[in-house]
Amino acid sequence: MQLTQDLELFPEYTVTQLLFKDVKNATELRKMAVNGEIKGALINPSMVVDAFQILVATNKAVHLHKIGKMKTRSLYSEIIFNLSPTNNISEAFKRFGVSDSDCAVHIVLVHNKEENLNVDDIISKVDGQQIPVDQVSDLMDAAKIKKLYKVAPQEEKCGSLLDAVVCRMATKDVA
Amino acid sequence: MAQSNSLKACVPAYLKEAQLIKQGAEARVYRATFLGRPVVIKERFTKLYRHPEVDEKLTRRRTTQEVRSILRCRRAGINAPVVYFVDYTTHCIFLEDIVHSVSVRDHIASAQTPQHLQALVEKIGEVLAQMHDEDVIHGDLTTSNMLLVPGAEHQHIHLVLIDFGLSYISALPEDKGVDLYVLEKAFLSTHPKTETLFERLLKSYSASSKKSSAVIKKLDEVRLRGRKRSMVG
Numbered sequence: 001m002q003l004t005q006d007l008e009l010f011p012e013y014t015v016t017q018l019l020f021k022d023v024k025n026a027t028e029l030r031k032m033a034v035n036g037e038i039k040g041a042l043i044n045p046s047m048v049v050d051a052f053q054i055l056v057a058t059n060k061a062v063h064l065h066k067i068g069k070m071k072t073r074s075l076y077s078e079i080i081f082n083l084s085p086t087n088n089i090s091e092a093f094k095r096f097g098v099s100d101s102d103c104a105v106h107i108v109l110v111h112n113k114e115e116n117l118n119v120d121d122i123i124s125k126v127d128g129q130q131i132p133v134d135q136v137s138d139l140m141d142a143a144k145i146k147k148l149y150k151v152a153p154q155e156e157k158c159g160s161l162l163d164a165v166v167c168r169m170a171t172k173d174v175a
Numbered sequence: 176m177a178q179s180n181s182l183k184a185c186v187p188a189y190l191k192e193a194q195l196i197k198q199g200a201e202a203r204v205y206r207a208t209f210l211g212r213p214v215v216i217k218e219r220f221t222k223l224y225r226h227p228e229v230d231e232k233l234t235r236r237r238t239t240q241e242v243r244s245i246l247r248c249r250r251a252g253i254n255a256p257v258v259y260f261v262d263y264t265t266h267c268i269f270l271e272d273i274v275h276s277v278s279v280r281d282h283i284a285s286a287q288t289p290q291h292l293q294a295l296v297e298k299i300g301e302v303l304a305q306m307h308d309e310d311v312i313h314g315d316l317t318t319s320n321m322l323l324v325p326g327a328e329h330q331h332i333h334l335v336l337i338d339f340g341l342s343y344i345s346a347l348p349e350d351k352g353v354d355l356y357v358l359e360k361a362f363l364s365t366h367p368k369t370e371t372l373f374e375r376l377l378k379s380y381s382a383s384s385k386k387s388s389a390v391i392k393k394l395d396e397v398r399l400r401g402r403k404r405s406m407v408g
């Protein structure tokens with residue numbers, strides 16, 4: 001159900017993604033993330049095309065964390081910031097972070113490979129139904145994503161929406 | 176300026192395990208897996224004979240130009256590899272691996288007759304016209320910097336442009352003309368007796384771009400200058 005991927009560049013780290021629908025306690029979860037009760041990034045799944053998009057944001061966050069060049073205060077906020085096509089931090093949170101009215105949540109956890117990750121503990125905090133992470137594309141709002149990332153129809157001639165999104169995320173510092 | 180080695184250590188350790196596919200004068204190109212996907216990594220390295228600060232700036236600029244132009248092309252629907260990650264501390268670009276591709280250079284070299292190549296050069300002319308209409312000047316147009324993805328039907332040629340490290344943005348017909356001149360030189364010297372084929376490429380370029388007549392005029396001027404220079408020199 002959950003998806004786990006090693007970061008090849010940072011062999012000590014592993015990323016685990018979890019997806020939930022019919023969530024009734026988004027407000028509470030958001031508070032837990034803020035006060036550190038949940039050590040993870042809570043993302044609005046309607047802005048996610050594919051789990052790979054999350055991995056690209058996470059890899060970049062870990063990289064910037066390691067070289068001391070993060071734009072935000074924590075690794076988890078940096079993941080959310082990296083998803084955004086712009087450099088406006090508060091806008092990134094508004095668009096990509098989970099908000100109180102959301103009824104689906106995409107959770108990203110970055111942990112040490114050796115460390116025993118207590119996934120059940122996090123699952124127990126969510127009042128909602130866990131679904132396979134690859135179903136995130138069914139929850140996305142493609143029209144909203146295209147508008148925000150400014151993806152014109154012609155670009156889809158040379159690749160998928162995921163390609164368009166990932167390419168912007170990876171190059172936004174210089175674009 | 177100086178980054179400590181521990182900070183930079185991740186990428187070099189990773190590249191040690193990667194497969195080196197090309198060692199160039201300014202860059203090394205590798206194949207590896209990144210976030211579970213096949214990728215090509217282009218690493219620009221320091222030139223010891225250049226002043227460190229000048230070198231750092233130049234290398235960074237090349238990396239920046241490359242990713243900017245790739246994005247600009249893709250936005251316009253022109254095929255170029257997707258950028259997955261850029262590390263500005265080690266000057267590495269992680270690109271989508273265009274799997275099973277062959278360079279246009281190798282394809283032309285292995286083709287039986289030039290007739291087989293007409294559709295291909297027409298496609299090249301069309302794509303370059305599109306690129307120039309976006310004001311992207313490639314800066315290093317050669318048949319090695321174009322990849323061909325096989326499997327596609329004859330009518331649909333899948334051409335991918337790569338190696339944008341010397342690219343820049345310009346609307347000047349002169350810059351576009353020089354871009355084509357560089358290609359012409361490279362094309363005719365790597366592929367002997369292809370003058371007619373290259374003419375066909377230019378014809379397709381002209382037919383595909385609204386702004387082509389000024390560019391071709393400049394190309395003619397640049398050719399003339401080149402000839403005069405070689406007569407003197």
Ligand SMILES: Nc1ncnc2c1ncn2[C@@H]1O[C@H](COP(=O)(O)OP(=O)(O)OP(=O)(O)O)[C@@H](O)[C@H]1O
Binds near residue numbers: 197270278315319338
């Ligand atoms: N995205 C890619 N997918 C598949 N193969 C690639 C890709 N990028 C590069 N290659 C292969 O690697 C070779 C070298 O790449 P590239 O042309 O970008 O580097 P280079 O010529 O060394 O660069 P420079 O001219 O800046 O020194 C290409 O000719 C091609 O065969």
Ligand SMILES: [Mg+2]
Binds near residue numbers: 319
């Ligand atoms: Mg090259």
